[in-house]
Amino acid sequence: MFEKIFVGVMVVAGMLTLTMLYAAVSPEAAIQSYFNETPEGAMASVVVPNWGILIGLMGALLIYGAFHPPSRKVALVVAGTSKIAFIALILMQGERYLAGLQTAVIVDSVxxxxxxxxLIFGKPGAANA
Structure with missing residues (x-):
């Protein structure tokens, strides 16, 4: 039962993470929305879309891991590590970006x-029972 519930958790987490593909489609709007700044140059045309794609890939990895039990542990560790890095980087900025990203920090923390x-109590490599 725990395994089946967690499949749903991973799918929802993956879908929420996939929403960051928005930054690949509309980098200027995404940066304005999240950071209240206007990106310029390479940041607007290369870095931000790439950032959005990489985060989107973490979402896809979570969804893949949900339905492919042998990949579940690596999906959780990689996506979780990415989320920890994001939260740490935002918190290191103090209040500068927290207002625009507070919800993302809370959701990623959960x-x-x-x-x-x-990872502690489940069976990350086990097939769904």
């Missing part, structure tokens, strides 16, 4: 806690 619980 995901990390759920991922850790599953």
């Amino acid at each position: 995901m990390i806690v759920l991922f850790v619980i599953y």
Whole structure:
């Protein structure tokens, strides 16, 4: 039962993470929305879209891991590590970006806690029973 519930958790986490593909489609709007700044030059045309794609790939990895049990542990560890890095980088900026990204920090923190619980108590490599 725990395994089946966690498949749903991973799918929801993956879908939420996939929303960051928005930064690949509309980098200027994404940066304005999240950071209240206007990107210029390479940041606007290369770095931000690439950032959005990389985060989107973490979402896809979570969804893949949900339905492919042998990949579940690596999906949770890689996506969780990415989320930890994001949160740390935002928190290191103090209040500068927290207002625009507070919800993302909270949601990612909840995901990390759920991922850790599953890695400790679940069977990450086991087939769904």
